[in-house]
Amino acid sequence: MTDPVRATPDDSTLVRIRGLTTVLNGKTIFDALDLDIPRGKVTAIMGPSGTGKTTLLKHITGQMRADAGEIRVNGQNVANLSRDELYKLREGIGYLFQNSALLTDFDVFENVAFPLRQHTKLPEVLIRNLVLLKLQAVGLRGAARLMPNELSGGMARRVALARAIVFDPMLILYDEPFVGLDPVALNQVLKLIRTLNQTLGITSVLVAHELEAIKQVADHVFLIANGKVVAQGDPKTIANDGSPWTRQFFGGEADGPVPFQYPAGNLAQALGFTGAAK
Amino acid sequence: MNVRAPHSNNVVVQSLTQIGLCGLFLLTLLASVPRSFRYACETLRQLWFVGAMSLAIIMVCGLFIGMVLMLQLYNVLSIFGSTSASGMVVALAVYRELGPVVTALLFAGRAGTSITAEIGLMRATDQIDAMEMMAVDPIAYVATPRFLAGLIAMPLLCCVFCAMAIFGGHLVGVTWLGIDNGTFWSNMTAVVVVHTDIVNGVLFKSLVFGAVVSLIAVFQGFTTPPTSEGVAYATTRTVVASSIAILALDFVLTAFLM
Amino acid sequence: MSQPRSSYAVGTGLFIVLGFAALAYLATQTSSVANVHQGASYTVDAHFANIGQLKERAPVKIAGVRVGQVQSITLQPGQEVADVKLAIDKSYDKIPLDSVATIFTSGLLGDQYIGIQYGSSKKAVADGGTLALTKPAQQLEEMIGKFFGAGGTADNLGGTYAVKANFTNVGTLSVGAPVKMAGVPIGSVQSVVADPVKLDAEVTLAIDKRYNAIPDDSSAAVFTSGLIGSQYVAIQPGGSPDALKNGDEMVLTQSAMQLEDLIGKFLVNGSPSDKKDAGDGKSSDTPAPTGKH
Numbered sequence: 001m002t003d004p005v006r007a008t009p010d011d012s013t014l015v016r017i018r019g020l021t022t023v024l025n026g027k028t029i030f031d032a033l034d035l036d037i038p039r040g041k042v043t044a045i046m047g048p049s050g051t052g053k054t055t056l057l058k059h060i061t062g063q064m065r066a067d068a069g070e071i072r073v074n075g076q077n078v079a080n081l082s083r084d085e086l087y088k089l090r091e092g093i094g095y096l097f098q099n100s101a102l103l104t105d106f107d108v109f110e111n112v113a114f115p116l117r118q119h120t121k122l123p124e125v126l127i128r129n130l131v132l133l134k135l136q137a138v139g140l141r142g143a144a145r146l147m148p149n150e151l152s153g154g155m156a157r158r159v160a161l162a163r164a165i166v167f168d169p170m171l172i173l174y175d176e177p178f179v180g181l182d183p184v185a186l187n188q189v190l191k192l193i194r195t196l197n198q199t200l201g202i203t204s205v206l207v208a209h210e211l212e213a214i215k216q217v218a219d220h221v222f223l224i225a226n227g228k229v230v231a232q233g234d235p236k237t238i239a240n241d242g243s244p245w246t247r248q249f250f251g252g253e254a255d256g257p258v259p260f261q262y263p264a265g266n267l268a269q270a271l272g273f274t275g276a277a278k
Numbered sequence: 279m280n281v282r283a284p285h286s287n288n289v290v291v292q293s294l295t296q297i298g299l300c301g302l303f304l305l306t307l308l309a310s311v312p313r314s315f316r317y318a319c320e321t322l323r324q325l326w327f328v329g330a331m332s333l334a335i336i337m338v339c340g341l342f343i344g345m346v347l348m349l350q351l352y353n354v355l356s357i358f359g360s361t362s363a364s365g366m367v368v369a370l371a372v373y374r375e376l377g378p379v380v381t382a383l384l385f386a387g388r389a390g391t392s393i394t395a396e397i398g399l400m401r402a403t404d405q406i407d408a409m410e411m412m413a414v415d416p417i418a419y420v421a422t423p424r425f426l427a428g429l430i431a432m433p434l435l436c437c438v439f440c441a442m443a444i445f446g447g448h449l450v451g452v453t454w455l456g457i458d459n460g461t462f463w464s465n466m467t468a469v470v471v472v473h474t475d476i477v478n479g480v481l482f483k484s485l486v487f488g489a490v491v492s493l494i495a496v497f498q499g500f501t502t503p504p505t506s507e508g509v510a511y512a513t514t515r516t517v518v519a520s521s522i523a524i525l526a527l528d529f530v531l532t533a534f535l536m
Numbered sequence: 537m538s539q540p541r542s543s544y545a546v547g548t549g550l551f552i553v554l555g556f557a558a559l560a561y562l563a564t565q566t567s568s569v570a571n572v573h574q575g576a577s578y579t580v581d582a583h584f585a586n587i588g589q590l591k592e593r594a595p596v597k598i599a600g601v602r603v604g605q606v607q608s609i610t611l612q613p614g615q616e617v618a619d620v621k622l623a624i625d626k627s628y629d630k631i632p633l634d635s636v637a638t639i640f641t642s643g644l645l646g647d648q649y650i651g652i653q654y655g656s657s658k659k660a661v662a663d664g665g666t667l668a669l670t671k672p673a674q675q676l677e678e679m680i681g682k683f684f685g686a687g688g689t690a691d692n693l694g695g696t697y698a699v700k701a702n703f704t705n706v707g708t709l710s711v712g713a714p715v716k717m718a719g720v721p722i723g724s725v726q727s728v729v730a731d732p733v734k735l736d737a738e739v740t741l742a743i744d745k746r747y748n749a750i751p752d753d754s755s756a757a758v759f760t761s762g763l764i765g766s767q768y769v770a771i772q773p774g775g776s777p778d779a780l781k782n783g784d785e786m787v788l789t790q791s792a793m794q795l796e797d798l799i800g801k802f803l804v805n806g807s808p809s810d811k812k813d814a815g816d817g818k819s820s821d822t823p824a825p826t827g828k829h
Contacts, residue, residue, distance in 0.1 A: 061410075061411060063407065063410055063411070087413035087415075088413070090410075090411055090412070090413040091412075091413045093411070095408070095411040097404045097407065097408055097411075098404070099403060099404055101403055101404035101405050101407065101408035102405075102408075103400075103405055103408070104399075104400070104403070104405070114412065114414075115412045115413075115414075118412065118413075118414050118419075119413065163412075322544060322545060322548050323544050323548075325548045325551070325552075326544045326547050326548040326551070329548065329551050329552075329555075330547045330548055330550070330551035333551060333554070360647070362647045363647070369566055373562070430552075431551075433555070433559075434551065434552060434554075434555025434556070434558075434559075435555065437555050437556075437558035437559040437562060438554060438555055438558045440558070440562055441558040441561050441562055444562070444566055458595055458602060460593055460594070460595045460602065460605050461594065461595060461647055461649075463565075463566075463593060464591055464592065464593030464594050464595075464605070464606075464647075465591070465647060466566050466567075467565075467566060467567060467592075467593060468591045468592070468593075470566050470567040471567060472563050472567045475567065476559075476562050476563050476567060480559075480562065481559075
């Protein structure tokens with residue numbers, strides 16, 4: 001109760017991560033990671049594949065527990081929440097899955113209406129209007145009666161986005177929102193992310209690799225490697241800060257701090273040239 | 279949900295681990311039953327999928343089991359000139375053993391596999407995680423309704439199976455082979471006792487089998503690796519594990535109920 | 537979405553109703569709960585000394601044709617006869633009052649039913665009336681005797697003459713059992729009574745008059761056909777020139793071998809135990825199956 005963070009929930013930081021340490025299957029994913037996500041901004045998290053960016057998002061939503069450190073979302077320590085409190089928190093968080101994760105049993109309309117039906121007892125007319133408004137926002141009101149398997153990848157992602165914002169959340173987490181989209185669909189999603197942030201003031205966290213897209217939309221970029229934040233700043237300055245990490249990542253070099261070779265023994269030894277190894 | 283068996287190459291250790299995890303999963307399921315009451319509509323929908331959709335295969339199989347049983351018994355009993363007892367034997371065999379066991383095996387093949395495959399695919403496509411994120415408990419929303427639906431559907435399916443088997447037996451015995459209609463029924467009603475044969479045999483056994491098959495199906499769906507290969511293996515395991523469990527439990531239950 | 541939901545609900549509801557209907561059918565129509573089918577029928581009483589394995593709902597037949605079924609079987613307290621109520625189809629309402637109701641068995645191990653043989657009375661039995669003439673169920677031992685006794689009794693067409701023989705033990709020999717010579721039936725057992733003076737069994741054999749040249753020193757033995765078959769009297773001819781006549785007594789007899797003794801010989805290969813089964817022929821009465829309710 002005397003917690004200083006909780007006492008000031010409406011400061012400029014929505015998600016505050018301190019000393020986050022995670023070990024999965026003997027491999028250290030995060031090593032005392034510190035990270036602040038500013039309220040009302042679009043934050044991009046980048047990093048080489050396998051650095052645990054999706055794991056980070058799951059830590060924020062409480063789906064995975066960290067081994068050490070604390071995560072505070074809107075002042076609440078996620079690790080200390082009971083199941084019901086956690087579910088309460090998640091109602092304020094939208095999550096866009098990499099492969100949309102629409103419920104295959106239901107059509108588009110019912111998918112978007114699903115959270116409303118589960119958590120509210122709104123009259124059917126109101127649910128219908130809300131859902132149609134959200135679908136209109138993503139431009140798919142006409143597709144309300146299609147089943148998920150009838151949608152293209154871009155459409156499915158927009159439906160998932162409509163579902164994620166149906167409760168007007170304070171925070172949306174996008175897990176690789178651009179992967180596998182053609183340029184048109186990519187720009188549509190990009191526009192949506194920006195619009196949602198600007199018109200509704202929703203804090204957005206993006207996990208993505210598409211540099212150009214991030215430059216257009218993100219206010220702040222974190223570059224994570226080896227379990228730590230290796231660079232941060234606004235997308236234009238971070239690209240030019242000259243550290244080896246950013247040079248490799250934004251300059252597209254094949255070798256650098258992220259090794260081309262997966263850690264292995266001496267090649268000559270592996271090939272059987274025992275003499276050469278000596 | 280992220281239950282994962284510790285790796286071991288020993289088949290015995292692996293099986294015991296699976297059984298232990300399955301037991302824990304059952305506790306989770308039972309604990310979530312009160313929470314899943316608000317998803318009664320979903321339970322009803324699953325009852326349609328696992329129960330009503332299995333009705334056709336159950337009815338056809340029941341009919342043929344009854345018919346073939348009567349044919350066999352008639353041939354054997356005619357040696358002793360007591361073919362009129364065949365209706366009675368059909369009823370006893372179906373009520374006490376064949377009804378619950380065959381229904382459960384068919385149920386495992388028809389409904390169990392579809393439950394496992396469905397949940398496995400929901401995991402593979404992140405639907406389960408999406409529910410977690412939408413603050414919907416996937417155990418209470420996905421697992422428990424399917425479990426409850428299996429629990430309710432099995433005794434009902436078994437009753438339908440038995441009725442069809444009696445009908446099939448009557449068809450062959452009375453209509454075709456010419457056993458006296460009154461003898462057919464009088465022999466049957468003389469030996470079939472509601473408590474031991476219908477309550478303990480048909481209802482109790484099928485309730486237990488329904489619980490076991492649905493538990494295994496849901497458990498396999500939730501614990502399989504969420505890949506297409508994992509789902510395929512899990513579906514096979516559901517059938518194998520269910521069949522073994524049904525037959526082993528049948529022996530134990532029979533020994534207890536006799 | 538309310539559309540598909542309501543169709544699920546209807547289908548599921550149908551499924552549940554069908555399941556419970558099947559359960560109700562199993563419980564009421566195929567179990568002991570099942571009530572007697574009440575068609576257009578009338579009830580007739582018949583009293584039997586022994587109903588054997590007759591069950592409720594067993595058929596009632598006339599000339600082999602089913603005309604009704606057994607409605608109830610009760611035992612009146614204080615009486616030794618079973619009161620059997622027959623529900624007979626209304627269309628067969630001309631059954632003579634002096635008809636005979638007999639309990640028959642279909643096949644060796646088959647089920648028992650009641651056959652009605654018409655009498656000659658002009659008066660028909662009415663609803664609630666009683667068939668006074670009945671024949672009780674035939675016991676399984678007699679049936680087995682007929683099947684395993686290799687041919688049954690002689691036809692006695694030419695009349696019989698009676699010969700007495702005394703046995704220390706007749707086993708389960710009963711009246712009507714065949715008398716055989718060289719395996720061929722030549723007569724039947726007329727009576728088996730205990731002799732009050734000699735304290736053994738005096739058996740009267742009725743032998744066909746055609747076989748009137750049986751030597752008077754022939755011996756009579758009580759044999760069993762097979763291990764579980766019924767017993768019969770076998771006559772082994774002697775060498776005397778004089779033949780047996782009506783009222784003669786056979787001196788040389790061999791008593792029945794008890795089943796226990798036989799089994800003892802088979803299993804123990806030793807001396808027969810003197811465990812006797814009350815000495816009379818009732819030990820092998822088949823017990824009626826219990827647990828009907």
